[in-house]
Amino acid sequence: MRVLLVEDDVALAEAVKAYLDGKGFAVDHALTVAAARQLLPLAPWDAMLLDLHLPDGDGLDLIPSARRRAPQLPIIVLTARDQVSDRVRGLDSGADDYLVKPFDPDELLARLRAIERRRSGGASSVVTVGELVIDLGQMTVLRRDEAVSLTAKEWALLRVLASRLDRIHLKSSLMEALYSLDDEVGSNTLEVFIYNLRRKLGTGSIQNVRGMGYRLVGDGA
Numbered sequence: 001m002r003v004l005l006v007e008d009d010v011a012l013a014e015a016v017k018a019y020l021d022g023k024g025f026a027v028d029h030a031l032t033v034a035a036a037r038q039l040l041p042l043a044p045w046d047a048m049l050l051d052l053h054l055p056d057g058d059g060l061d062l063i064p065s066a067r068r069r070a071p072q073l074p075i076i077v078l079t080a081r082d083q084v085s086d087r088v089r090g091l092d093s094g095a096d097d098y099l100v101k102p103f104d105p106d107e108l109l110a111r112l113r114a115i116e117r118r119r120s121g122g123a124s125s126v127v128t129v130g131e132l133v134i135d136l137g138q139m140t141v142l143r144r145d146e147a148v149s150l151t152a153k154e155w156a157l158l159r160v161l162a163s164r165l166d167r168i169h170l171k172s173s174l175m176e177a178l179y180s181l182d183d184e185v186g187s188n189t190l191e192v193f194i195y196n197l198r199r200k201l202g203t204g205s206i207q208n209v210r211g212m213g214y215r216l217v218g219d220g221a
Contacts, residue, residue, distance in 0.1 A: 001116060001159070002043055002176055003027045006036045006059060007051040007078065012101075016049070019105045023139065024156030025112070028180045033057045040069055043176060047115055049108075050095070052079040052086075063094040074115045078103065113137055116163055127162045130218025132201060134162045141201070148200050153178055157193050161206065161216035170213040 003020060007013040008031050017027045028043070030036035033056050048066060052059040059077070066073055076097040077090045087098050097111055113136060117125060125137030133142040136159060141148040150158065160177045161169060175190055194214060198206055204219025 001025050001046045001112065001156075002180075003047050003049060003112070004030065004036065004039060004043075004045045005049045006030045006033070006054070006062065007049070008032065008054050009051070016105065016108070020109070020112075022152055023109060024152045024159060026156070026176070026178060026180045026183075028182070031055070033059065033062050036062055037065060039181070040066060042181060044173075045070060045073055046119070046177075047074045047076065047112060050075055050077050052077060052081060052090070060090060060093040060095075067094055076108075076111060078108075110137075116159070119163070127165070129162070129165060129216055130202075130205070132205065132216075132218045134158065136162065143201055150197075150200065154193055154197055154200075157190075158197060158201075158216070161214065165216060168209045168213045168215050174214065 001024075003025050005013055005016060005027055007016070007029065010031070013029050013031075017029055020027050028039055030039050031054075033054050050059045050062065059079075063075060066075065074097070075095045076099060077095045078099050078101060079086070079090070080101045082100045090098055099108060099111070113125065116136065125135055127134045127136065131144050135141075139155060141150060141158065156178050157174060160174060171190055178190070178193070194206055194208075198204075202219055205216065207215050207217045207219075209215060
């Protein structure tokens with residue numbers, strides 16, 4: 001899941017980014033409204049985390065341009081403004097959700113997971129495919145009732161594949177979900193992760209649709 005974090009508190013931004021990176025999210029950070037405007041066209045964002053009080057303006061001023069570029073982009077406002085009038089203003093300006101600082105990172109994670117479920121059309125966070133049981137909420141995988149240990153990047157890749165079983169996922173879209181703009185990416189990195197997942201989940205668990213991409217089939221051979 002690709003997230004744009006717009007936050008001028010560097011310590012908070014680094015903490016949020018580190019936390020979400022560890023959960024398999026790809027996070028890019030902008031300190032100002034101007035910096036966020038530059039980042040918006042550079043990636044297909046899955047969510048925006050938006051502070052309101054920024055050095056060069058109100059974060060809400062960013063919402064119209066974000067909506068023009070991506071009308072369905074989920075926007076969660078993160079702010080110290082805790083008055084009801086502030087929340088109403090944020091939601092009326094086009095934000096989808098609102099978290100008051102200081103917030104529990106687990107609550108932020110839960111809201112991002114809810115966005116993923118809505119996007120995939122799933123009411124439940126548990127996906128069963130073949131002999132695999134994948135809990136997108138708890139970030140757990142069972143194969144033949146045995147827990148499977150995954151790295152953050154392996155989990156990020158599996159989460160994308162599991163969120164839309166009916167879709168063939170292009171290599172480019174999988175790479176975008178795995179890496180932020182500043183990451184250095186090798187030419188065969190995705191293939192390495194696919195290989196590692198197949199080794200852990202079964203050699204037939206991920207199908208390579210030649211010339212198109214990958215999909216999770218849960219063969220588990």
